[in-house]
Amino acid sequence: MKKQWHQLPASSVVTELNSDLEHGLSSAEVTSRLSQYGYNELQEKPRDPMWKKFINQFKDFLVLILLAASVVSLAVGELADSLVIITIVMLNAALGVFQEAKAEKALEALKKMSAPTSKVIRDSVVTTIPSRELVPGDIILLDAGDYIPADVRIIDSFNVKVQEASLTGESVPVEKSSEALEGEPPLADRHNLGFMSTVITYGRGKAIVVGTAMNTEIGKIAEMLQTVEEESTPLQKKLAEFGKGLGIACLAVCAIIFAIGLWKGQQDGALAFSEVQLLLMTSISLAVAAIPEGLPTVVTIVLALGMQRMAKKNSIMKKLHAVETLGSISVICSDKTGTLTQNQMTVVKMFTPAKMFTVSGEGYNPVGQIMRDEQPVDLVREPDLALLLRGSVLCNDAQLKSSDADKNWSIIGDPTEGALVVAGCKGGYNQPQLTEKFPRLQEIPFDSGRKMMTTLHKFDGQLRIFTKGAPDVLLSRCTGITADGTSRPLTEKDIAAIQEANKQMASHALRVLAVAYRDLDVQPAMTNPEEVENQLVFIGLLGMIDPPRIEVKDAVEVCKGAGIRPVMITGDHPDTAFAIAKELGIVTNSTQVLTGKELDAMSADEFKKAVETTGVFARVSPEHKVAIVENLRGNHHIVAMTGDGVNDAPALKKADIGVAMGITGTDVTKETADMVVSDDNFATIVTAVEEGRVIYTNIKKFVYFLLSCNASEVLVIFFAILFGWPIPLLPIQLLWVNLVTDAFPALALGVEKKEPNVMRLKPRDPAEPLMDKTLKIMIGVQSIAIAATVLGAFQYALAAYNGDLEIARTFAFVTLITTQITCAYAARSEYYSAFALGFFSNKFLNGGVALSFVLLLLSVYGPLHLLFKTIEPGIHEWPFLLAVSVIPFLVTEFTKWLLHVSAKPVQSFEVKG
Ligand SMILES: Nc1ncnc2c1ncn2[C@@H]1O[C@H](COP(=O)(O)OP(=O)(O)OP(=O)(O)O)[C@@H](O)[C@H]1O
Numbered sequence: 009m010k011k012q013w014h015q016l017p018a019s020s021v022v023t024e025l026n027s028d029l030e031h032g033l034s035s036a037e038v039t040s041r042l043s044q045y046g047y048n049e050l051q052e053k054p055r056d057p058m059w060k061k062f063i064n065q066f067k068d069f070l071v072l073i074l075l076a077a078s079v080v081s082l083a084v085g086e087l088a089d090s091l092v093i094i095t096i097v098m099l100n101a102a103l104g105v106f107q108e109a110k111a112e113k114a115l116e117a118l119k120k121m122s123a124p125t126s127k128v129i130r131d132s133v134v135t136t137i138p139s140r141e142l143v144p145g146d147i148i149l150l151d152a153g154d155y156i157p158a159d160v161r162i163i164d165s166f167n168v169k170v171q172e173a174s175l176t177g178e179s180v181p182v183e184k185s186s187e188a189l190e191g192e193p194p195l196a197d198r199h200n201l202g203f204m205s206t207v208i209t210y211g212r213g214k215a216i217v218v219g220t221a222m223n224t225e226i227g228k229i230a231e232m233l234q235t236v237e238e239e240s241t242p243l244q245k246k247l248a249e250f251g252k253g254l255g256i257a258c259l260a261v262c263a264i265i266f267a268i269g270l271w272k273g274q275q276d277g278a279l280a281f282s283e284v285q286l287l288l289m290t291s292i293s294l295a296v297a298a299i300p301e302g303l304p305t306v307v308t309i310v311l312a313l314g315m316q317r318m319a320k321k322n323s324i325m326k327k328l329h330a331v332e333t334l335g336s337i338s339v340i341c342s343d344k345t346g347t348l349t350q351n352q353m354t355v356v357k358m359f360t361p362a363k364m365f366t367v368s369g370e371g372y373n374p375v376g377q378i379m380r381d382e383q384p385v386d387l388v389r390e391p392d393l394a395l396l397l398r399g400s401v402l403c404n405d406a407q408l409k410s411s412d413a414d415k416n417w418s419i420i421g422d423p424t425e426g427a428l429v430v431a432g433c434k435g436g437y438n439q440p441q442l443t444e445k446f447p448r449l450q451e452i453p454f455d456s457g458r459k460m461m462t463t464l465h466k467f468d469g470q471l472r473i474f475t476k477g478a479p480d481v482l483l484s485r486c487t488g489i490t491a492d493g494t495s496r497p498l499t500e501k502d503i504a505a506i507q508e509a510n511k512q513m514a515s516h517a518l519r520v521l522a523v524a525y526r527d528l529d530v531q532p533a534m535t536n537p538e539e540v541e542n543q544l545v546f547i548g549l550l551g552m553i554d555p556p557r558i559e560v561k562d563a564v565e566v567c568k569g570a571g572i573r574p575v576m577i578t579g580d581h582p583d584t585a586f587a588i589a590k591e592l593g594i595v596t597n598s599t600q601v602l603t604g605k606e607l608d609a610m611s612a613d614e615f616k617k618a619v620e621t622t623g624v625f626a627r628v629s630p631e632h633k634v635a636i637v638e639n640l641r642g643n644h645h646i647v648a649m650t651g652d653g654v655n656d657a658p659a660l661k662k663a664d665i666g667v668a669m670g671i672t673g674t675d676v677t678k679e680t681a682d683m684v685v686s687d688d689n690f691a692t693i694v695t696a697v698e699e700g701r702v703i704y705t706n707i708k709k710f711v712y713f714l715l716s717c718n719a720s721e722v723l724v725i726f727f728a729i730l731f732g733w734p735i736p737l738l739p740i741q742l743l744w745v746n747l748v749t750d751a752f753p754a755l756a757l758g759v760e761k762k763e764p765n766v767m768r769l770k771p772r773d774p775a776e777p778l779m780d781k782t783l784k785i786m787i788g789v790q791s792i793a794i795a796a797t798v799l800g801a802f803q804y805a806l807a808a809y810n811g812d813l814e815i816a817r818t819f820a821f822v823t824l825i826t827t828q829i830t831c832a833y834a835a836r837s838e839y840y841s842a843f844a845l846g847f848f849s850n851k852f853l854n855g856g857v858a859l860s861f862v863l864l865l866l867s868v869y870g871p872l873h874l875l876f877k878t879i880e881p882g883i884h885e886w887p888f889l890l891a892v893s894v895i896p897f898l899v900t901e902f903t904k905w906l907l908h909v910s911a912k913p914v915q916s917f918e919v920k921g
């Protein structure tokens with residue numbers, strides 16, 4: 009029998025799969041394998057087909073009644089009427105399907121955007137590709153924090169530990185190795201295999217893909233991945249509930265209208281069957297028109313469109329609800345490195361016992377000089393400096409690259425480490441040569457809890473480890489210090505001098521790393537960092553500059569104006585952090601800085617108070633981040649928290665909005681996060697908050713518009729019946745109004761541009777109801793104004809045209825549509841008048857209004873006017889019709905002005921701390 013992957017040595021697996029450890033697969037080979045094996049994705053359940061979606065639209069009870077009623081009228085001979093009603097209902101359903109499909113598509117597109125990626129060797133180079141493009145035989149690199157993207161056979165493992173709970177249920181990470189195994193151990197014990205969708209929690213390694221897609225262990229179990237239902241957002245839930253209540257109220261009102269109508273009719277003598285029928289159809293049509301059943305779908309569309317806009321501005325929202333929450337954010341906790349700073353490190357200072365050196369040069373370009381007292385140094389005379397450079401180049405996973413022709417230097421890996429490689433180059437140490445001369449035997453990878461990294465080398469015929477890390481941590485592990493090429497015990501005086509040098513660099517905003525070494529007689533296991541990173545000999549310090557991002561300063565300013573407190577959280581030294589935070593305007597005073605140690609010493613109460621006034625948390629570990637989020641939330645803040653490292657996931661999960669970094673972030677943080685910032689930039693988060701606020705107010709706008717339009721329709725019929733007037737609008741006319749105004753102008757309001765004061769208001773309280781007092785007043789005023797105008801026009805026409813009902817209904821019909829579409833302009837802002845916003849600044853609204861107007865003309869002119877039972881208004885009627893159409897708009901604008909004047913002026917909020 010053919011041997012299984014775990015039974016073969018790694019090298020045989022590579023040969024078996026026709027791959028190459030160094031060069032990986034070629035593009036041509038990948039193409040052919042892709043067509044053979046297909047994409048590396050688990051199958052999803054197919055979505056509902058169009059026709060099913062269409063049918064679903066008719067699940068609404070009322071619509072069914074309406075259809076039934078039309079069929080009945082069809083039977084009794086009202087042919088044209090019933091057909092028109094049925095057609096309108098179909099159009100409505102089609103619109104519903106269209107909206108749903110649009111929402112679905114937008115969500116789909118976003119899901120693709122945040123798809124996982126893998127680092128793979130192809131055509132001899134390391135590239136990052138979407139994991140779905142992996143094929144068997146691909147050589148991939150494994151890193152802590154990544155998902156294993158397919159089933160793989162481990163080739164190299166540097167302490168790779170994998171959490172396989174999703175497959176085996178075992179929550180303790182398993183250590184992986186490359187050794188071949190005998191027999192048929194259970195999955196959980198196949199230590200040389202990695203399984204799709206499990207998480208690397210620690211270490212680094214290399215592996216070869218042996219199975220993809222449904223051909224993986226998880227694929228075998230899952231068979232078919234259920235499409236994850238997008239959970240409704242709080243707003244959608246609120247709206248759905250609200251809509252239900254509104255629906256019941258509408259039904260009640262329509263029933264009352266029907267009852268009053270019957271009663272009034274009875275008083276005027278017996279009602280004819282056709283009159284009862286009209287009354288019934290009117291009540292049902294009114295209910296159908298007035299119940300805003302499409303509201304949740306429109307909200308989804310607006311949210312999804314908003315997500316697409318945000319994606320163009322580098323923030324990828326992973327969950328719909330996050331778009332809403334963004335608008336309420338009151339604290340943004342941000343990493344320093346890369347988010348507030350450029351993450352373009354350059355070593356500018358070096359320190360070896362009692363000596364300070366400066367380094368010239370820019371960025372990753374390895375051209376520059378190491379100087380002391382303005383004189384270039386000779387490394388032969390500075391053995392400690394030479395060792396410092398070699399140690400920092402060897403204990404390093406970054407690589408320096410140049411795209412030869414234009415001498416554009418870049419690094420692969422961690423920028424901090426990249427800076428060290430560059431510094432090494434400036435001192436004449438070429439990294440590849442150095443690593444060949446002193447090969448790495450083992451390593452303990454960096455982690456932000458330990459704040460150190462260690463590698464073991466064969467160094468001039470002996471075993472030597474190099475450790476680099478945060479100076480304060482490293483120094484506490486040192487017992488010796490270098491002294492002109494040899495070493496001696498570390499003294500208190502040495503420590504003071506090192507700390508002084510460290511402080512000096514840090515206060516100039518430099519990030520400082522320390523390097524140390526230790527010689528060993530036997531090769532240690534390197535599994536327990538405590539045992540190895542000990543009794544070290546201090547070599548020196550390297551200070552590197554990481555300039556703040558320029559745009560962040562403005563973003564911080566915007567935050568403060570918007571009642572949002574920016575907070576820096578960093579693993580770096582407090583002095584470095586303070587220097588940068590001060591430059592960015594996050595803090596002004598060093599009393600606003602706290603360290604992880606200080607946090608540890610606090611009582612729960614002190615901690616809770618401290619988070620209110622602290623602008624910088626330095627030297628913190630991922631556990632501190634969790635505690636900071638918890639306390640801020642305990643103080644009723646809505647918190648956004650950024651993270652990139654393996655251990656940041658818990659903090660991201662705890663935050664109201666977890667923000668993962670697109671460039672430096674690990675798979676796990678991206679998976680946990682609600683939002684991924686693709687350019688790692690703090691300013692992008694602020695832009696997203698702004699967008700979140702805009703989206704929320706836009707939703708408010710169209711809810712307001714839709715409800716006041718629908719309410720006005722109910723009021724028109726209600727009062728007409730109450731006063732014993734003829735019914736001013738026919739069922740088909742009501743349904744048509746609903747179709748014409750609900751769809752286009754309302755949607756256009758959902759994509760309004762931002763109002764000038766969005767970022768000058770306080771964050772919205774998430775408990776605040778969508779329908780606040782202002783909105784309720786506005787809906788009341790506007791719907792009454794529309795209803796009064798329509799009824800006025802109806803009565804005027806009755807009087808002016810000798811009680812001709814058809815003319816009067818046409819007047820009511822035209823006025824209802826025109827008043828509603830002019831009111832859409834008033835709905836564009838709660839604060840600003842339509843005149844201030846300008847009438848042409850929302851082209852979608854203008855388009856929607858124009859379309860509505862064309863549909864209106866179609867229903868009063870030409871062949872359709874017969875179906876809608878309207879007369880064709882003449883040139884003499886239009887001046888009146890157009891003049892009255894602006895009345896409700898003006899009334900609304902006036903009310904807005906009154907409310908605006910009486911309300912507190914829009915202001916800037918001073919932020920504590
Ligand atoms: N590759 C590395 N090797 C050794 N030590 C490192 C390495 N990277 C960082 N350090 C040290 O560990 C400390 C903490 O690093 P960590 O990545 O947790 O936070 P940070 O990058 O400084 O800040 P932020 O949390 O804002 O990104 C650093 O200040 C530095 O002293």
Ligand SMILES: [Ca+2]
Nearest residue numbers: 343345652653
């Ligand atoms: Ca970091």
